[in-house]
Amino acid sequence: MININDFNFAGKKAIVRVDFNVPLNEEGKITDDTRIRGAVPTLKKILADGGALIMMSHMGKPKGKVNPKLSLSQIVDAVSAAIGVPVQFAPDCGKAADQAAALKPGEALLLENLRFYPEEEGKPVGIDKADPGYDAAKKEMKARQADFAKTLASYADVYVNDAFGTAHRRHASTAVIADYFADDAKMLGFLMEKEVVAIDNVLKNAQRPFTAIIGGSKVSSKLGVIKNLLDKVDNLIIGGGMGFTFIKAQGGSIGMSLHEDELMPEALNILAAAKEKGVNLSLSVQTIAANDFSNEAERKPVDIFHIPDGWEGMDAGEKSLANWKEIILNSKTILWNGPVGVFEFDNFAHGTGEIAKYVAQATQENGAFSLVGGGDSVAAVNKFGLADQVSYVSTGGGAMLEAIEGKTLPGVAAILGE
Numbered sequence: 001m002i003n004i005n006d007f008n009f010a011g012k013k014a015i016v017r018v019d020f021n022v023p024l025n026e027e028g029k030i031t032d033d034t035r036i037r038g039a040v041p042t043l044k045k046i047l048a049d050g051g052a053l054i055m056m057s058h059m060g061k062p063k064g065k066v067n068p069k070l071s072l073s074q075i076v077d078a079v080s081a082a083i084g085v086p087v088q089f090a091p092d093c094g095k096a097a098d099q100a101a102a103l104k105p106g107e108a109l110l111l112e113n114l115r116f117y118p119e120e121e122g123k124p125v126g127i128d129k130a131d132p133g134y135d136a137a138k139k140e141m142k143a144r145q146a147d148f149a150k151t152l153a154s155y156a157d158v159y160v161n162d163a164f165g166t167a168h169r170r171h172a173s174t175a176v177i178a179d180y181f182a183d184d185a186k187m188l189g190f191l192m193e194k195e196v197v198a199i200d201n202v203l204k205n206a207q208r209p210f211t212a213i214i215g216g217s218k219v220s221s222k223l224g225v226i227k228n229l230l231d232k233v234d235n236l237i238i239g240g241g242m243g244f245t246f247i248k249a250q251g252g253s254i255g256m257s258l259h260e261d262e263l264m265p266e267a268l269n270i271l272a273a274a275k276e277k278g279v280n281l282s283l284s285v286q287t288i289a290a291n292d293f294s295n296e297a298e299r300k301p302v303d304i305f306h307i308p309d310g311w312e313g314m315d316a317g318e319k320s321l322a323n324w325k326e327i328i329l330n331s332k333t334i335l336w337n338g339p340v341g342v343f344e345f346d347n348f349a350h351g352t353g354e355i356a357k358y359v360a361q362a363t364q365e366n367g368a369f370s371l372v373g374g375g376d377s378v379a380a381v382n383k384f385g386l387a388d389q390v391s392y393v394s395t396g397g398g399a400m401l402e403a404i405e406g407k408t409l410p411g412v413a414a415i416l417g418e
């Protein structure tokens with residue numbers, strides 16, 4: 001494995017998988033450029049060394065078809081400004097050989113949205129998994145995906161993957177392409193390296209007490225994470241919508257609160273496993289209930305086991321927050337994924353804001369290492385202006401969760417090996 005910091009790109013053409021999947025408004029203007037800024041250290045290093053830079057990314061979900069609304073041509077100026085050189089644009093990422101060949105040291109080229117080609121994701125199009133021809137179609141698409149990856153690889157001498165947000169996908173540009181580069185011609189970018197180190201730090205070198213705070217809407221989407229964490233943490237705080245499945249499974253009345261009946265047996269298994277492993281699993285004891293799913297709904301604090309009919313739990317109550325504050329402020333490693341309430345509604349954002357504050361306080365005053373990840377938790381620390389007061393904010397929600405689940409990320413494995 002080679003390290004980007006030690007590599008000299010002088011005279012080389014580098015193709016970099018970046019995550020430029022930035023949100024655009026109706027006029028095609030970028031509303032949050034965090035992801036572009038995240039890739040800048042890698043891109044600048046290549047240019048400063050005297051390398052030629054080819055950038056490739058997806059944007060949105062065009063499902064294998066050209067969609068002008070998702071064209072990366074809209075971000076060319078922003079990328080030029082971010083890296084400090086004018087960026088050329090290749091309007092067809094699969095036919096950019098001539099533009100790539102003409103690129104001189106210090107020059108930069110951005111390829112059009114990779115997902116305009118179905119080969120990028122490598123999923124057969126227009127055929128259902130249940131159809132008899134599906135396996136053959138899948139095999140054919142995998143072969144096309146390999147060809148597409150080979151074409152992309154042919155543009156450059158070196159491959160760099162700096163797109164952590166898609167590292168959990170085995171796509172042409174995130175993993176398959178690495179097969180076409182020798183071990184000394186592929187590497188992780190700075191952002192990817194930081195992500196991998198931060199997650200490793202939490203999973204392998206956690207100082208104790210280690211606390212995970214898992215919130216969000218559904219138990220089903222985070223079951224693997226919760227199970228894996230039970231073997232690692234001292235405290236597991238489960239908040240937000242997913243907590244109600246645990247309360248109902250124990251016989252509580254949860255009114256109209258979000259829950260998944262089919263996951264109640266799993267919830268009981270998790271409670272039993274936590275007990276057996278000596279993990280302090282802390283559920284909400286009090287919620288702020290509302291009589292409607294809206295910001296303007298009437299609100300009242302209620303005991304979590306006795307939510308009246310017609311009411312639903314929408315935010316963490318003060319009694320829950322007091323318990324969680326104590327746990328968080330006594331922790332030396334903190335992992336946070338998922339809000340503890342419907343934080344998009346200002347009237348129900350208090351609990352999530354408090355969690356953000358406790359995590360920041362534990363980091364700043366007690367020297368805890370804190371890792372915050374997942375789109376909504378990142379949005380929450382940003383909303384409360386605390387992003388720079390936690391140790392690390394992960395850019396890739398899905399990728400981070402899969403890494404925490406203990407899965408090997410294909411984008412990382414393609415470079416570092418299994």
Ligand code: AMP
Nearest residue numbers: 216217218240241313314338340341342
């Ligand atoms: P996830 O994508 O699973 O991390 O879930 C994030 C979503 O969970 C956010 O959109 C929150 O509004 C939602 N959420 C958190 N707590 C609740 C709750 N008590 N009731 C309904 N939705 C919730």
